[in-house]
Amino acid sequence: MFGFIKKSLHKTAEALKLVVPKKKLSFSKNEIEEILLEADVEYALVEIIINELYQSKITREILRPKLLATLAYTSYKEPEFNAPFVELIVGVNGAGKTTTISKLALKYKNDGKKIMLGAGDTFRAAAIEQLSLWAKKLNIPIVASKQGHDSSAVAYDTIESAKSKGYDHVIIDTAGRLHTQTNLANELKKIHRICDKAHSGAPHRTTLIIDGTQGNSAIAQAKAFNEMIGVDGIIITKLDGTAKGGSIFSIAYALNLPILYVGTGEQPENLTPFDKYEFVDGLLDAIFEEES
Numbered sequence: 001m002f003g004f005i006k007k008s009l010h011k012t013a014e015a016l017k018l019v020v021p022k023k024k025l026s027f028s029k030n031e032i033e034e035i036l037l038e039a040d041v042e043y044a045l046v047e048i049i050i051n052e053l054y055q056s057k058i059t060r061e062i063l064r065p066k067l068l069a070t071l072a073y074t075s076y077k078e079p080e081f082n083a084p085f086v087e088l089i090v091g092v093n094g095a096g097k098t099t100t101i102s103k104l105a106l107k108y109k110n111d112g113k114k115i116m117l118g119a120g121d122t123f124r125a126a127a128i129e130q131l132s133l134w135a136k137k138l139n140i141p142i143v144a145s146k147q148g149h150d151s152s153a154v155a156y157d158t159i160e161s162a163k164s165k166g167y168d169h170v171i172i173d174t175a176g177r178l179h180t181q182t183n184l185a186n187e188l189k190k191i192h193r194i195c196d197k198a199h200s201g202a203p204h205r206t207t208l209i210i211d212g213t214q215g216n217s218a219i220a221q222a223k224a225f226n227e228m229i230g231v232d233g234i235i236i237t238k239l240d241g242t243a244k245g246g247s248i249f250s251i252a253y254a255l256n257l258p259i260l261y262v263g264t265g266e267q268p269e270n271l272t273p274f275d276k277y278e279f280v281d282g283l284l285d286a287i288f289e290e291e292s
């Protein structure tokens with residue numbers, strides 16, 4: 001696994017060349033401020049980091065713990081559960097929900113788990129079709145209904161089917177957009193309730209998918225989902241396609257939620273557990289010269 005996160009930071013590293021054309025052993029505070037802003041760390045967080053730097057020459061050893069401290073969220077702990085483990089996937093359309101569900105499904109399948117999918121985004125026919133295609137490709141069963149049908153009924157049927165057939169893990173897609181935000185909040189709350197009705201304690205994990213290319217603008221979106229339904233962890237997609245890798249600091253800091261995985265490409269296997277040390281070191285490697 002090692003190296004995928006660093007490789008996915010190549011666009012962010014490229015962007016940093018604008019402010020750091022040549023790597024150095026140390027930087028002034030002003031230069032560090034510019035670097036963090038260029039990487040799309042949110043201004044308020046940049047100020048917090050800068051205010052904690054007392055030295056005039058900032059070396060890698062000084063900056064590293066400050067960056068790691070912004071990722072000091074409590075790490076994710078799987079709750080006690082009776083199988084199947086039910087995972088609800090939320091996030092706006094286009095964030096990469098469908099692709100990420102297939103990536104998760106493949107990962108769990110490779111871990112030896114029996115997986116079932118639920119096509120709970122009944123608002124968009126394309127979402128049902130796309131997830132069904134992935135399910136077929138990965139040879140994983142899916143419960144799907146027609147567009148416009150009740151999404152919580154899909155969730156209920158998926159869990160019931162998984163229970164009766166002895167499946168280990170259920171992943172349920174949800175709508176990313178409805179006619180209004182209130183409708184979306186109500187639908188997500190209803191699905192949440194129905195999951196618990198179908199299987200006490202479910203959903204065991206609600207995972208928010210965030211498009212990494214959106215940078216800091218994703219923070220408000222993430223907060224909204226957290227308020228609507230309560231999020232247990234985040235997956236950031238398209239890390240490979242963004243020059244805004246630094247926004248991960250702001251997202252984790254603002255929400256104080258664990259980042260579970262990052263998407264590092266379009267293929268089902270391109271999902272990497274988020275390792276904050278690899279992430280921070282990947283960024284630092286882009287600006288600091290190696291000490292000889």
Ligand SMILES: Nc1nc2c(ncn2[C@@H]2O[C@H](COP(=O)(O)OP(=O)(O)OP(=O)(O)O)[C@@H](O)[C@H]2O)c(=O)[nH]1
Nearest residue numbers: 093094095096097098099237238241263264265266
């Ligand atoms: N490079 C890259 N592309 C990704 C990643 N995750 C998703 N994508 C691409 O992003 C686009 C949108 O992802 P989808 O999963 O199709 O998302 P969607 O169906 O538009 O919307 P939702 O499923 O509602 O989120 C697709 O072209 C995916 O291939 C990733 O980690 N890296």
